Amino acid sequence: MTTPNIQKLDKYGSGSYLASDVTVLLDIVDKDAVADVPVSQKEALIQSGQRHYSDMLTLEKAPSAMHEQLYAQALEQGTNRTATDIANLAYTLHHTFQNPLNESTINVKRPLVLVSLVRAGLPVGVLLQRALSDNERSDADSDYSLPSVHYGISIIRDRGLDPVALQMILHAYPDSPIVFVDGWTGKGAIYQELAHSLEPFSNPSHPNFANIFHQGKDAIPLLTLADPAGVAWLAASEEDWLIPSGLLNSTVSGLISRSLYTEPQSGLHRSVFYDNLVEADHSLAFIDHIDTARRALTIPLQRLPTFKQPRYQTADLIDKLAADYNITNRNRIKPTIAEATRAILRRDPERILLATAEHPDTVLLRHLCAQRDINITVLGAKILPYQAITLIKQRTTDSQS
Numbered sequence: 001m002t003t004p005n006i007q008k009l010d011k012y013g014s015g016s017y018l019a020s021d022v023t024v025l026l027d028i029v030d031k032d033a034v035a036d037v038p039v040s041q042k043e044a045l046i047q048s049g050q051r052h053y054s055d056m057l058t059l060e061k062a063p064s065a066m067h068e069q070l071y072a073q074a075l076e077q078g079t080n081r082t083a084t085d086i087a088n089l090a091y092t093l094h095h096t097f098q099n100p101l102n103e104s105t106i107n108v109k110r111p112l113v114l115v116s117l118v119r120a121g122l123p124v125g126v127l128l129q130r131a132l133s134d135n136e137r138s139d140a141d142s143d144y145s146l147p148s149v150h151y152g153i154s155i156i157r158d159r160g161l162d163p164v165a166l167q168m169i170l171h172a173y174p175d176s177p178i179v180f181v182d183g184w185t186g187k188g189a190i191y192q193e194l195a196h197s198l199e200p201f202s203n204p205s206h207p208n209f210a211n212i213f214h215q216g217k218d219a220i221p222l223l224t225l226a227d228p229a230g231v232a233w234l235a236a237s238e239e240d241w242l243i244p245s246g247l248l249n250s251t252v253s254g255l256i257s258r259s260l261y262t263e264p265q266s267g268l269h270r271s272v273f274y275d276n277l278v279e280a281d282h283s284l285a286f287i288d289h290i291d292t293a294r295r296a297l298t299i300p301l302q303r304l305p306t307f308k309q310p311r312y313q314t315a316d317l318i319d320k321l322a323a324d325y326n327i328t329n330r331n332r333i334k335p336t337i338a339e340a341t342r343a344i345l346r347r348d349p350e351r352i353l354l355a356t357a358e359h360p361d362t363v364l365l366r367h368l369c370a371q372r373d374i375n376i377t378v379l380g381a382k383i384l385p386y387q388a389i390t391l392i393k394q395r396t397t398d399s400q401s
Contacts (some may be wrong), residue, residue, distance in 0.1 A: 002038050005033030009151070009172055015254025016271065016283045020133075020165075021126045024152040026118065026164035026259060026271040031059060034272055046091060047329075047395035052259040054156040056271065060250050062280040067247075070364040073281070075244040075289065075359070082244065083293035084145045085225055085236035086124070087144070090131035091301040092234060093223075094144035097177065099347040106177075111147040113169060113178045115210075117155045118254040118271070120338070123239070123245040123286060124225050125150050128181065140293055149173070154217040154259035155268035157189055157331070161197035162259075162269045164225040179221045183246060187318050187330065188229035191310060195220045219308045228336060228385045230313035232305050233252070238313070240387045242361035245286060246338025247343065250274045254283045257353065266317045266328040317383065321353075325391060335383075344368045350393040351375040355383050362388050 037045070037056040045051040061072070070166055078215070097106045106112050107345040112132070116125030153165035169178070180194060198220060201212045215221055219233055225243055227235035245252045257272035309389050321333055334343040341364060343349055352369055354362055357378045365388055367377050 009168060013220070013273075015122075015256045016281050017254045017287070018120075018284070020396040021287070022116065022122065022150045022152050022254070023164070024118065024122075024254065024256060024271075025268055026152070026154060026256065027268040028263065028273050029260075029270050031257075031272040031274065031276075033201075034059070039184055039346065039348055041267075043393070045394050052143055055160060057257060057260060058180055059272070060257065060274060060277065061371055063248060063251060066278075066367060068363065070367065071244065071247045074242050074247050074361075075366070076188075076285070078242055078244045079290060079293050081241070082127075082290050083297060084299065086131055086290065087125045087294050087297055088201050088304055089223060089225075089234065090128055090144040091307070092304045093128070093132065093179070094146045095303055096306070098146055099117045101284065104129070106147055109148045110175045111149050113173050113176045114148055114150040114181055114182040115153045115166075115169065115178050116150065117194075117248070118203055118259050120246070120255055121181040122253045122256070123332050124223075125152065126183040126287050127290055127294075128223075130287065132297070133295060136295075143156045149176075152254075152256075154196070154271070155190060155193055156259060156261055156269070159261050160193055162262075163197070163264050165196075170211055174208075174211070175210065176223070178211050178341050179223050182222065182224045182232075184224055184240075184243060184336055184338055185229035185231050185235075186229040186335045187314065187333065188310065188312060189331070191220065191222055191229070191231035200300070207387055209268060209371055214232075215306065216308045220310075226336070228314060230311035232307070233296070236302060236304065238385060240336045240385055246336075247341060247364055248282065249342065251277055251280050251284050252282050255281055301310070314385065317386075321389070321391075327391070327394075332394065334390040334392065335386045335388075335390045337365065340388040340390040341365050341368070343388060343392060344374065347390075348375050348393045350391045353383055353389040353391065354378050355380060355387050359387055 014022050034057050036059040046053050113209050114125050116122045132146045132148040135145045154162040201208050220267040222232045223234045224232045225236050227238050228240045255274045262269050
């Protein structure tokens, strides 16, 4: 067994998280060196095909007082569910990888490697890392401790997983299985991007085949908190619900911006660290709050089901919406409460589709629509399992977005 070679990874930071929570494999650049592109200009450049979304950034501002209030309400409402979901995910990972009869079982020299997809995966990955590191649970039925390490790396639609970051991890942990972590799934586009990026490793003769395809030749080991699209290997549920960390951007994700693309020969994907938003940062407070609630849980833990293949259970719905609204580019459809909310904050929406007019989980979404005079259409059960979907406004040319 090879001893993990982590020295080269130690120099990378953790955003505003603790060093023990995560190492983020991104090249942090000064925000003053990044062009701040207004949303309307960015939308025109993306849809005309002149620029890819990962080549530019609209710098974040601190959330408004109302946004903060609604996040606080969502956190209060969703604390117990988030804590329970994390405990069940950790419990399932423990029972999947801790097999004393298996010679290749997880141990300190061969830890499980959690790889969170920046940014939505980071809060979930940090919570899992905390849970798997919890050695204080003495009851065998509730124990889910597991030797693990946690890294954050970039994945970009159309451009894939950062191959430089992934190779660094594989070099450092040549005998460890990797589980990729994201917050939720929308249409399953990031799953497809991940699967495409991992294709080079899918040949059983590849030296890193077992690092990635440890659950089967075609099983992409993606874990999410919520999986409405039905593509994850392991998820706490398939519901579209108000995940508290989905309501904020960098201020609940380690103050790290959305990643910017870098050609592999030039190094890691890049990101901005929003040091100007330190006073508005909830990243560690969110983790501590949910982690405290997890430690206080007394309910029996549940071993969650795993899936070798994606089910794509919302593919027909996405196709119908595309036809109904004359959308040729599926990237203009942003389903789930979290994605719909983020699209309003970062993009130029045409309309919002809701399953229920007054659902408590869509209060922030409806508030933002009222602020920006965005049309809301209530479609009822037609869009379930999604509670909300944002449709991005079409510009002159419907290219990549």
